[in-house]
Each structure stands twice: as C-alpha cells, then as structure tokens.
Amino acid sequence: MSSNDDTMTYQNLRRNLPEQPMMPTAPIYVSVPPVDNLPEYRREEMVPLCASPSLDAKKRLRIEAEIKKAQLRREQLVKERQIMEEEFKAKEMLLNAELELVQLENNSVNSVSAQDQVLKLKTRGLNANSRIERPVELPKPLGLEQLSVLDFLSIRQLVSSAVDESYEVVAPENVVILRANMSFGFANVAMHGMRRVIKVDMFDNEVNELVNLSAGATTFMELYVNGELAALIRREPTFFKPLLMLHNSQGKPVLKIKGPSSGSNRNVFSVQTIAKVKIGAIDKSPVHVGPGYVQGNHTVVKFPLDLDVRFKAAIIASSFLIMTQETAKLRKRKVRAAILNATAQNTSN
Structure with a gap:
C-alpha cells in the first residue's frame, strides 16, 4: 500500500488544478433568407418534365393541316390527270377512226364493202365516245355554265x-x-336586192365567243352556240302581233315568242311552247334619263331553269331582234348623227 505522498487521488488532482474560468464558445450563425426575398413561381411558368418545349401545339396543328391540304391537292391533281388521259385516249381513237374513214373513201372500189367499213368505223367511234362517262365529259365554257343554272336575268344597254x-x-x-x-x-340578197343585216356576237368573261347570230340575209336567222348550229329563228308575217319562231338545228319548231297586240303600250313578249303553254317572257322597258329622251332598253328575260342552254341563248339573242318604238328612235338618232359626222369630215377634207 503506498504512502499518502505518493498517492494521487482524483480529489487531490482536482484540488491542485488551478481553477480557470471556462471560455464561452463562439455562437454559430446560420443565414436564413427572409421570406420576402424568396423567388415566386407562377403556375403557367412551370413546365412539366414530360412536355417538349421545342414544338408548340398550335404550330404542330397548323403543319398537320398544311400536310393534309397538300395531300388532298395531290389526289385532286391525280384525278385530273386520269380524266385528261381518258379524254386524250378517246379523242385519239376518234381521230384514228376518221383517218381510216378518209382512206377508205379515197381507196374504195367496191361501194358495198366500203359502206360496211364505214359502219364499222362509226361504231368504233361511238364506242370510243361512250367510254367517256358523264363526270369526265369536256367542261362547257364559263358563260354557258353560268347560263345553265339561271332562270332569270336582265340585259342592259350601254350608252354609246x-x-x-x-x-x-x-x-x-x-x-x-x-x-x-x-x-x-347591208348585204345583197338574191331576189331581194340590198337588205340590212344585223349581227350579234356574245362573249363571256373569259372572252370565249359563245353566241353568233346573223339576221336579215336569209329567211331563217342562224344561231350558233359555241361554234355549232343550235337554232333557227324566223320572223313570221303577222298583222296584229309580232311573232318569232324558234326551230332546232333540223328545222323543227320548238318555241315561239309572241308580242303584244299592235297599239299596246306594254312591251312584254311571251315565250311559249308549240302547244301555246307560256314558259317565260321578255320584258323590254325603256330607261328614261330626262323628259322625252330615252337612253336605252332594259330587258328582263325569264325562262325555265331546266331549259336547254342553247335555247336560253336563242331567247336572249331573240330579244335583240325585238325593236320597240324607243329602240327605233334611238337608232335613228344615232344614224342621223353618224351621217352628219361623215358629211362634216368629207366637207373638211
């Protein structure tokens, strides 16, 4: 057992240690941003991770619409090309048939065999023509297309x-x-001498010459529609009512345009069938711009909607042949003015 001097107990050690005050530890500060300075996020600015910000939805829809439009246009062009190819094939077959027909007519020795060949060629041409179905038939000129869907129109005279x-x-x-x-x-007509000739030419908005009418040179006035004889118009001699007869290209009467009784103040002409059934009218009313002065005629034409477009054109052309008292006065005034101008020019020369 050791002595008291050598023994160091915990109590002695604590007693011998100098009592030093404990240094206070430095406080630790944590910087917390104020609540007011925190960034704010709006809902519309938050983009989900699955969304693709590179392609806008509206732009994508517009592109899809353009693609679909281009596809439809391509399909339409393909259909138009097929229609044109079918038309070309049919025309080529008809042309070949006509060429063979001409060769047979020039080289035929036996008339019977030649007639048989002609019948074969005509049948072949008809078969080629029948291959063109209704939706593929050649389009009409613009003016005839517009006229075919009308049952009412007006005609106004331009001041000149x-x-x-x-x-x-x-x-x-x-x-x-x-x-x-x-x-x-004027034209020199056999057995009649010099006669006044009236010519009417009608054009559509695409400058297609659609209707041609020549009146005065012959008994029948020939009406051509799109280059083909469509109708024959004849002015019938009557005592009380003016009458125009409309015939088809074979000379068969189809329609008649009957005017009012002589002395009547009305300028309404009735369009009738051969059975005297009224199907339309031509109303020619004068347009006055001052006391006693007539500017021209304003004509209203009515006909059935389903009437053949060729006879619609014939009715319109016939309206130009109807001369009222106002029209006669206006034409005399113009002729007189033209004669005076020509006389003045000859005098000055």
Whole structure:
C-alpha cells in the first residue's frame, strides 16, 4: 500500500488544478433568407418534365393541316390527270377512226364493202365516245355554265354614240356573265336586192365567243352556240302581233315568242311552247334619263331553269331582234348623227 505522498487521488488532482474560468464558445450563425426575398413561381411558368418545349401545339396543328391540304391537292391533281388521259385516249381513237374513214373513201372500189367499213368505223367511234362517262365529259365554257343554272336575268344597254350597240347580260346580284355586240350592215340578197343585216356576237368573261347570230340575209336567222348550229329563228308575217319562231338545228319548231297586240303600250313578249303553254317572257322597258329622251332598253328575260342552254341563248339573242318604238328612235338618232359626222369630215377634207 503506498504512502499518502505518493498517492494521487482524483480529489487531490482536482484540488491542485488551478481553477480557470471556462471560455464561452463562439455562437454559430446560420443565414436564413427572409421570406420576402424568396423567388415566386407562377403556375403557367412551370413546365412539366414530360412536355417538349421545342414544338408548340398550335404550330404542330397548323403543319398537320398544311400536310393534309397538300395531300388532298395531290389526289385532286391525280384525278385530273386520269380524266385528261381518258379524254386524250378517246379523242385519239376518234381521230384514228376518221383517218381510216378518209382512206377508205379515197381507196374504195367496191361501194358495198366500203359502206360496211364505214359502219364499222362509226361504231368504233361511238364506242370510243361512250367510254367517256358523264363526270369526265369536256367542261362547257364559263358563260354557258353560268347560263345553265339561271332562270332569270336582265340585259342592259350601254350608252354609246356609235351606231353599233353594246349590251351586258346580268345575272342576279348584278353579276355580268355575258357581253353582246350588235352591229349593222347591208348585204345583197338574191331576189331581194340590198337588205340590212344585223349581227350579234356574245362573249363571256373569259372572252370565249359563245353566241353568233346573223339576221336579215336569209329567211331563217342562224344561231350558233359555241361554234355549232343550235337554232333557227324566223320572223313570221303577222298583222296584229309580232311573232318569232324558234326551230332546232333540223328545222323543227320548238318555241315561239309572241308580242303584244299592235297599239299596246306594254312591251312584254311571251315565250311559249308549240302547244301555246307560256314558259317565260321578255320584258323590254325603256330607261328614261330626262323628259322625252330615252337612253336605252332594259330587258328582263325569264325562262325555265331546266331549259336547254342553247335555247336560253336563242331567247336572249331573240330579244335583240325585238325593236320597240324607243329602240327605233334611238337608232335613228344615232344614224342621223353618224351621217352628219361623215358629211362634216368629207366637207373638211
């Protein structure tokens, strides 16, 4: 057992240690941003991770619409090309048939065999023509297409000092579909001598010459529509009522245009069938711009909607042949002015 001097107990050690005050530890500060300075996020600015910010939805829809439109246009072009190819094949077959027909006519020795060949060629041509179905038939000119869907129109005369006359054929809503030029001249007709000739030419908005009418040179006035003889117009001699007869290209009467009784103040002409059934009318009313002065005629034409477009054109052309008292006065005034101008020019020369 050790002595007291050598023994160091915990109590002695604590007693011998100098009592030093404990240094206070430095406080630790944590910087916390104030609540007011925290960034704010709006809901519309938050983009989900699955969304693709590179392609906008509206732009994608617009691109899809353009692609679909281009596809539809391509399909339409393909259909148009097929229609044109079928038309070309049919025309080529018809042309070959005509060429063979000409060769047979020039080289035929036996008339019977030649006639048989002609019948074969005609049958072949008809078969080629029948291959063109209704939806594929050649389109009509613009003016005839517009005229085929109308049952009512008006004709207004354009003001001009020239002897020749100009007209506009106007559809409802003041849409001009045809323009007509009416010229006057003279022709030497056998057994009749010099006769005045009236010529009417009508054009559509695409400058297609659709209707041609020549009146005065023969008994029948020939009406051509799109280059083909469509109708024959004859002015019948009557005592009380003016009468125009419309025949088809074979000379068969189809329609008649009957005017009012002589002395009547009305300028309404009735369009009738051969059985005297009224199907339309031509109303020619004067347009006055001052006391005693007539500017021209304003004509209203009515016909059935399903009437053949060729006879619609014939009725319109016939309206130019109807001369009222106002029309006669206006034409005399123009002719007199033209004669005075020509005389003045000759005198000055």
